[in-house]
Amino acid sequence: MRISSLLKENRPKLSLEVFPPKTWDAYESVKSATEEIAALSPAYMSVTYGAGGGTSDTTVRIAENIQNKFGVPALAHLTCLSSDREKIHNQLELLNGAGIENILALRGDVPEDFDREKLHYHYACELIEEIKEAGDFCIGGACYPEGHPEALSFADDIKHLKEKVDAGCEFLTTQMFFDNDIFYNFMYRIREAGIDVPVVAGIMPVTNPKSIKRTCKISGTALPARFLRIVDKYGDSPEAIKQAGIAYATEQIIDLYANGINNVHVYCMNKPDVAKKIMSNISAIIG
């Protein structure tokens, strides 16, 4: 099923994200975690793509398994920065052969000491154009309610986001955010800029405060004082912070649904227990 059509259905929906193993040794354990998550029947599941393309095979295998065994539509991520035309087309053939029609087209992060002159692709927009030419895929892209860290300005970032949509991006998924007002403001700004595709709000239930502080620093994601107080108080107890992180994420999700945002994506990081708890917290809401 094309995710862009699913997202237009007027009902609250929850999708979940998993990541593939970096090596085949870990394949069975990751597969088993993703199967437990798929058994919760999310609207769809996205499978990330390792920076540098190291997971190209496992991304496809995990996505294919979820879709075929559980009937959960899969969204395979694909990055282009460290790739070339041939590798991208090989990956598209692999996805097509596996029956994956939904792709989240991304640029990928720029590694340090990277020679920009040698790059085949510079921005996600170029990948979107390439995928569109290659076949009838449903293409999504990333967006940043607080602006992408490399963007010259918020307005410039939105201008480039519009270019992605004009190139064929049919829906967008946001970077995680911890303050819903930032998301509502972003929605206002992009709609004003003429971006009218469905936007899926990305929510991260925090279970590891140290890594989230690091990730947020890199990605420029603001951590509200209310959130930081929770982390300070419960961060030293893995069980307490998990409970508090799930409760915080649940509150954000319910507020989004209550404000008419029907599409929420949870970065559940291969943790079936976290995914289960969130799904059960909103079971009567999503029906």
Ligand SMILES: Cc1cc2nc3c(=O)[nH]c(=O)nc-3n(C[C@H](O)[C@H](O)[C@H](O)COP(=O)(O)OP(=O)(O)OC[C@H]3O[C@@H](n4cnc5c(N)ncnc54)[C@H](O)[C@@H]3O)c2cc1C
């Ligand atoms: C929902 C989501 C999922 C992700 N999944 C993965 C994953 O699976 N694997 C992974 O490695 N990474 C992933 N990432 C991280 C992503 O690869 C990085 O954030 C990356 O730095 C930007 O990717 P992008 O596709 O948004 O890039 P782009 O849309 O190309 O934007 C990157 C920057 O370039 C600017 N820009 C765009 N076009 C132009 C132009 N023509 N001229 C000048 N500037 C321009 C933008 O404003 C922005 O600042 C994900 C991010 C999100 C939000």
